[in-house]
Amino acid sequence: MTTIIEDHLFDRTVALIARSSHQIATAESRFAEDLKFDSIDLVHLISELEQEFGVIVTEDHLRTLQTVGDAVRVVRSLTNGGIADA
Amino acid sequence: MSLARLTIIEALERAAHIAPTHGYTFCSESGDRFFTFPEMAANAARYAAALKRCGLRRGDRVALVLPDTTEFVHCFLGCMHAGLVPVPMYPPLRAGQLGYYLDHARHILARAAASMLITTSQIRSVLGSLVDGQLRSIVTVASLGADDRTCEREQVSLSDPAFLQFTSGSTARPKGVQLTYGNLAAQSKCIRDGIRLTEEDTGLAWLPLYHDMGLIGFVLAPLYTLTSVVFVQPFQFLKQPAEWLRRMSKHRGTVSFSPNFGYGLCTSRVGTKELESLDLSAWRIAGCGAEPIQRNTLDAFAEKFAPAGFRKNAFVHAYGMAENTLGISFSPWGSEPGYGDFDYDALSIGKVAKDATDGAKSITLANCGRAFEGHEIAIFDGHGNPRGDRLAGQIAVRGPSVMEGYYRDPGATAAVMHGDWLLTGDQGFVIDGELFVCGRDKELIIVAGRNYHPADIEWIAAEVPRIRRGRVIAFGVTSVGDDGSSSERVVICAESKTRADERDALADAVKARVLDQLGLKVSEVVLLQRASLPRTSSGKLQRTKTRERYLAGELELAQPDESRLTLMRHFLQSQWGFLRGWLRTRPRLPSSRA
Numbered sequence: 001m002t003t004i005i006e007d008h009l010f011d012r013t014v015a016l017i018a019r020s021s022h023q024i025a026t027a028e029s030r031f032a033e034d035l036k037f038d039s040i041d042l043v044h045l046i047s048e049l050e051q052e053f054g055v056i057v058t059e060d061h062l063r064t065l066q067t068v069g070d071a072v073r074v075v076r077s078l079t080n081g082g083i084a085d086a
Numbered sequence: 087m088s089l090a091r092l093t094i095i096e097a098l099e100r101a102a103h104i105a106p107t108h109g110y111t112f113c114s115e116s117g118d119r120f121f122t123f124p125e126m127a128a129n130a131a132r133y134a135a136a137l138k139r140c141g142l143r144r145g146d147r148v149a150l151v152l153p154d155t156t157e158f159v160h161c162f163l164g165c166m167h168a169g170l171v172p173v174p175m176y177p178p179l180r181a182g183q184l185g186y187y188l189d190h191a192r193h194i195l196a197r198a199a200a201s202m203l204i205t206t207s208q209i210r211s212v213l214g215s216l217v218d219g220q221l222r223s224i225v226t227v228a229s230l231g232a233d234d235r236t237c238e239r240e241q242v243s244l245s246d247p248a249f250l251q252f253t254s255g256s257t258a259r260p261k262g263v264q265l266t267y268g269n270l271a272a273q274s275k276c277i278r279d280g281i282r283l284t285e286e287d288t289g290l291a292w293l294p295l296y297h298d299m300g301l302i303g304f305v306l307a308p309l310y311t312l313t314s315v316v317f318v319q320p321f322q323f324l325k326q327p328a329e330w331l332r333r334m335s336k337h338r339g340t341v342s343f344s345p346n347f348g349y350g351l352c353t354s355r356v357g358t359k360e361l362e363s364l365d366l367s368a369w370r371i372a373g374c375g376a377e378p379i380q381r382n383t384l385d386a387f388a389e390k391f392a393p394a395g396f397r398k399n400a401f402v403h404a405y406g407m408a409e410n411t412l413g414i415s416f417s418p419w420g421s422e423p424g425y426g427d428f429d430y431d432a433l434s435i436g437k438v439a440k441d442a443t444d445g446a447k448s449i450t451l452a453n454c455g456r457a458f459e460g461h462e463i464a465i466f467d468g469h470g471n472p473r474g475d476r477l478a479g480q481i482a483v484r485g486p487s488v489m490e491g492y493y494r495d496p497g498a499t500a501a502v503m504h505g506d507w508l509l510t511g512d513q514g515f516v517i518d519g520e521l522f523v524c525g526r527d528k529e530l531i532i533v534a535g536r537n538y539h540p541a542d543i544e545w546i547a548a549e550v551p552r553i554r555r556g557r558v559i560a561f562g563v564t565s566v567g568d569d570g571s572s573s574e575r576v577v578i579c580a581e582s583k584t585r586a587d588e589r590d591a592l593a594d595a596v597k598a599r600v601l602d603q604l605g606l607k608v609s610e611v612v613l614l615q616r617a618s619l620p621r622t623s624s625g626k627l628q629r630t631k632t633r634e635r636y637l638a639g640e641l642e643l644a645q646p647d648e649s650r651l652t653l654m655r656h657f658l659q660s661q662w663g664f665l666r667g668w669l670r671t672r673p674r675l676p677s678s679r680a
Binding site: 032033034036037038039040043044046047050056057058059060062063 | 115153178179206208209319321324325326355534597598601602605606607
């Protein structure tokens with residue numbers, strides 16, 4: 001099932017994925033299995049989100065990311081000044 | 087005393103004594119920390135004392151899974167101070183199926199007979215299942231309890247084991263290269279002489295420290311040459327390749343090394359505005375090694391960063407392997423490294439490496455220079471006899487950097503040692519004493535500086551339903567472009583009796599599985615009719631023969647419904663084409679489908 005989340009952060013994430021890999025992602029899309037992202041692709045996406053939203057995602061965060069929704073949650077918690085679960 | 091007679095900790099103490107203001111800077115996104123050599127020596131003694139309080143005894147193996155470079159260096163040197171044998175291991179990079187990682191880790195820990203594993207609290211939570219039998223505990227750096235208490239340095243000799251570097255064996259049979267303090271001292275001298283590394287230099291590394299290029303080249307060798315080093319976290323580099331160059335600029339870095347792909351990432355990802363703020367004029371050694379060197383990549387880098395003061399003659403081609411501690415040869419420093427264009431078809435084993443002529447398909451190979459002082463390079467034919475100039479064969483090296491052997495694995499050691507010669511498994515030839523590497527261990531697949539063993543890829547592919555273990559073969563194929571550049575593609579051949587309309591989905595599932603577990607993109611999955619992969623008389627699958635048949639187009643494909651497939655491809659390509667134009671993407675590597 002596909003969840004529709006209407007928010008800017010999510011839309012931007014999907015747009016960045018579309019731009020680099022020509023794929024339309026959903027919150028449930030898994031980076032490896034569905035989007036065929038390797039580590040470098042994933043790190044590149046994280047880097048673009050960091051620059052756009054002014055946050056710093058750590059390597060510990062990276063180890064928790066399986067889906068697009070995970071990435072959005074981590075970045076959101078960081079923009080809210082909270083500490084993302086690592 | 088000759089530098090080549092010092093152990094690592096003796097070299098560190100000497101550096102603390104005669105270069106007390108030099109040291110290592112560890113950069114991170116939360117700020118930089120600088121440790122002088124005296125502080126590094128004191129930290130090694132503090133960590134050593136903490137390790138000893140854990141009940142570890144001289145010679146015990148201690149596994150390190152530490153993504154943070156600061157923690158890694160302190161623990162690594164602490165182990166050596168205490169006479170322990172550190173075993174660096176790579177950390178799990180991302181979530182998802184950890185099965186493959188844990189399996190690999192378990193095999194390494196068993197082979198190393200490690201007593202303890204040191205890691206972070208986050209990684210510890212996923213590694214917990216590894217504690218059994220031999221491995222007494224998994225502890226976090228914080229819980230080691232390093233405080234102000236120190237201990238005396240354990241006396242070790244040059245013939246004692248210094249650390250184990252796990253490399254290139256398959257998961258089921260990892261091979262731990264055992265290096266002695268003598269190996270490390272000899273190799274440090276090679277590096278010093280090869281690039282004239284001095285205390286005037288500033289080294290800069292973003293390389294992971296569980297890899298020999300980062301660990302030996304930038305953590306250990308600079309202790310002998312009193313060279314200050316700046317460490318950028320590998321993750322920071324991967325996120326922003328420009329960070330490497332920013333730091334080179336900021337710290338006036340003079341020496342840095344990277345596999346070929348690092349230079350390529352900078353060329354494609356660093357923007358014009360960023361470029362204007364860089365000053366790379368101090369950079370005098372830009373080493374390139376650990377994977378095949380591509381002239382195009384380095385030329386493009388040099389051209390792009392020339393306005394920032396980068397000089398092409400800073401490039402140094404490096405060839406090496408962990409079994410020889412690190413480096414086997416460097417191209418001469420201070421002059422632009424050379425290349426040769428050779429006739430591609432003539433360049434197979436047993437044939438003479440001919441210079442390319444007009445019209446013939448050619449391959450550009452990097453000149454990797456001469457053997458280091460005290461070391462020799464030879465080319466052997468298939469019977470172990472030395473070959474002459476321009477004759478391709480297996481590259482072998484001997485000298486004080488060659489390992490003692492694989493740890494507790496006499497069988498694997500015997501397979502690579504020919505008397506005192508280390509057989510590298512790589513193919514190459516020599517012209518006037520200068521080495522050209524033209525191929526590798528036929529089975530090893532190297533992508534982005536990382537080695538993959540086909541057995542691991544095959545194992546993972548066979549976990550996909552309808553792919554059966556023992557009926558899968560993986561190999562690498564090098565394609566040579568019109569411009570002489572080469573690239574590596576990974577191909578998997580599998581026997582399967584899947585229905586025609588399910589083949590694309592099955593091939594995609596295999597690609598996804600390998601990508602998820604190994605982070606490796608497979609270019610092609612070839613599904614074959616049953617019993618069509620070549621076997622030995624005992625029924626074992628043959629990789630080399632499969633690869634040859636694949637290249638010759640002789641494999642019996644499980645016939646797909648061609649007309650429908652072609653139509654689908656046209657449809658997909660036209661859609662992708664539309665999206666590409668519409669989204670105005672920047673140039674990028676094609677996805678695994680392409």
